[in-house]
Amino acid sequence: MSATAQLPVVSPSPASLAIGGPILVASDGSALSHEALFTAARLAASAFGGALEVIGVCEPMPGVAAGMDVLPVPPELDEARRATMLEDLQRSVNISAAGDPHWPISVLVGSPPRMIAMEAEHRGASLIVMGIGRHNPLDRLFGTETTLSTLRESHVPILAVGPNFPASPSNALVGLDFSQASIQAAHLALRLLTQGGRLTLVHVRPRFEHPSADWQAWDADYGRTLPPLFEQVGSQLDTPPGVTVETVTVRGDPAPALLAFAQQSNADLIAVGTQRHSFIERLVVGSVATRVLRTARVGVLAVPGK
Structure with a gap:
């Protein structure tokens, strides 16, 4: 057994620290999207010099089994759910003291972790801000497991915050x-x-x-x-x-x-x-x-x- 311990340091290149890109805050506009989420987003935007953008993602409704067939969900239903989440996000930003009604808000339909990660990379984001939800099996974007799933997909750093951040x-x-x-x-x-x-x-x-x-x-x-x-x-x-x-x-x-x-x-x-x-x-x-x-x-x- 060798007695030599090696812990090599790899220096990060400046390009790998994507400072200056937008800060992407992921939320669904629910009550769980607390004040601290937007407070953390403001902090990150100031620290990294990027604009703040809000994103929500609706999971598409699965088809309904009918005997041997699967009945597809009308696309109007997913669009209605997307529009509802957009209204929730706009209301959440307007109500929050840390929010700004001029922040661009968008809502997509798809797998939340995958869509958030893809959008962050596509927009050249410096950071994704998400929530840590606790003890609530019904949390959606504001939940620990969604944050972990996004981290599995993402090449962009994630700041996950709770209500006391x-x-x-x-x-x-x-x-x-x-x-x-x-x-x-x-x-x-x-x-x-x-x-x-x-x-x-x-x-x-x-x-x-x-x-x-x-x-x-x-x-x-x-x-x-x-x-x-x-x-x-x-x-x-x-x-x-x-x-x-x-x-x-x-x-x-x-x-x-x-x-x-x-x-x-x-x-x-x-x-x-x-x-x-x-x-x-x-x-x-x-x-x-x-x-x-x-x-x-x-x-x-x-x-x-x-």
């Missing part, structure tokens, strides 16, 4: 595994912080319990590798004046360790990168991002890998 986040942490996606997550999270905020780069080391000399040597070498990697990432960040960047190393399973640290540090935002190295990994997105999105009680910024 602040207008000015001051404490963010990044799950840093030194992949390109996690470094991009740090870049984007830094932009969302208010002046005087704090960004903590958290690396989760493997839990070390093996008594052999080879494992001990590997673990020691792993530890020596981390400081220069943290320094390299820190040097790549364009940290605004007054914002503090800290580094922390913890041991354990990545998702539980990040969630525990977020709770202990009263974080407003958890940022993670996701990887897609194979078809299977694309389907599951990555256990860390999935568990964080399903469990976190704060905002989550998920940045898809290439």
